[in-house]
Amino acid sequence: MPTKIAFQPAEQDKDSEIEDEPPMVQPPKAIIQSPTAKVQPSKATTLPRAINPIDDSHDDLTPPPETPPPEIPPPKPRRSGRTAASVSIAMMTEQGPKTYCAALDAEDAEQWKEAISKEVASMESHEVFTFVEKVPEGASMIGSRWVMGRKLMSNGTIDKCKVRHVGRGDLQKPGEYYDITCPVVDSASIRRAFGVAAKHDLEVAVLDIPTAFPGYPLHETLYMRLPEGEWPDPYGRTRPHVKLNETLYGIKQANREYYEEVFEFIVDNLNLQASIAAPGLFVGGNLEGDGVSFPVYVDDIMIIGKSLLVAFIASRLYDRFKAAGQVPVPDTF
Numbered sequence: 001m002p003t004k005i006a007f008q009p010a011e012q013d014k015d016s017e018i019e020d021e022p023p024m025v026q027p028p029k030a031i032i033q034s035p036t037a038k039v040q041p042s043k044a045t046t047l048p049r050a051i052n053p054i055d056d057s058h059d060d061l062t063p064p065p066e067t068p069p070p071e072i073p074p075p076k077p078r079r080s081g082r083t084a085a086s087v088s089i090a091m092m093t094e095q096g097p098k099t100y101c102a103a104l105d106a107e108d109a110e111q112w113k114e115a116i117s118k119e120v121a122s123m124e125s126h127e128v129f130t131f132v133e134k135v136p137e138g139a140s141m142i143g144s145r146w147v148m149g150r151k152l153m154s155n156g157t158i159d160k161c162k163v164r165h166v167g168r169g170d171l172q173k174p175g176e177y178y179d180i181t182c183p184v185v186d187s188a189s190i191r192r193a194f195g196v197a198a199k200h201d202l203e204v205a206v207l208d209i210p211t212a213f214p215g216y217p218l219h220e221t222l223y224m225r226l227p228e229g230e231w232p233d234p235y236g237r238t239r240p241h242v243k244l245n246e247t248l249y250g251i252k253q254a255n256r257e258y259y260e261e262v263f264e265f266i267v268d269n270l271n272l273q274a275s276i277a278a279p280g281l282f283v284g285g286n287l288e289g290d291g292v293s294f295p296v297y298v299d300d301i302m303i304i305g306k307s308l309l310v311a312f313i314a315s316r317l318y319d320r321f322k323a324a325g326q327v328p329v330p331d332t333f
Helices: 100-105 109-125 187-200 254-269 307-321
Strands: 092-095 129-132 144-152 158-167 203-208 223-225 241-244 281-284 292-297 300-305 324-326
Touching: 100 109, 100 144, 109 144, 109 158, 187 203, 187 292, 187 300, 203 307, 254 292, 254 307, 292 307, 300 307
Parallel strands: none
Antiparallel strands: 092 144, 129 241, 144 158, 203 300, 203 324, 223 241, 281 292, 292 300
């Protein structure tokens, strides 16, 4: 059996202790205060004074003066001798009075009276309607109204007071009208026509028909009550009843009747052919020779071809529809 040996630690020699070793310092205990305990404010500490402080009390805070806008040089004259600033085009319309009485009470009442008188005289000269004493029972009848507006120039000034007598086509019922479509030329056909004109150095005439919708035969029987105004009514009424003989602004079949008249004139009198792929486009011959292209967009018409041919067609259109415009326009390209 092995012998157990017990080891005892040896006594430390007092002379072996290091006298220079500093005594151990116990760390301070953390003091935990309860949440309800009042916190004593610490003593205010004095911050060091800033060196060279900035004094902005005498600064000028006024904004700098505005610089004047740069001067725009005047437009260069065109080949025709005109400048872009000298051409005034009415592009905007300001709403005018809504009734005849309101037009008489307006500040420019004299101008409105003159415009209304011109509209009444125009319809009377074209025999658009016939005054009747009484509307037959069961007949189709609609109302009408004045549409007034101030036509403004591109610079915002008033060009003229414009008045139109418009029928209430929204009161028409199915059966009182039939076909109401009016084909027009599309933008792609117009671009192609301009491209051909630029390629072959052709002339372009731009015409406008002043009275597009009124004044064409009306095949349906339609009665109308006129708005208040100074009408030459033989029965002395301020709002007489009439029977329409021709088309008028606002009625549903006015667009189609106008297109039929223009179509028959172009095809029968001018011997042009209507395009099947592009409604509203009429062509004739070969554009490289004596041909012509004839885009129609409602009351705006263009004639593209040789100078003599364009002038001839423009004169025929003026005799039939009183179409007027620029014939030809050589400085377009």
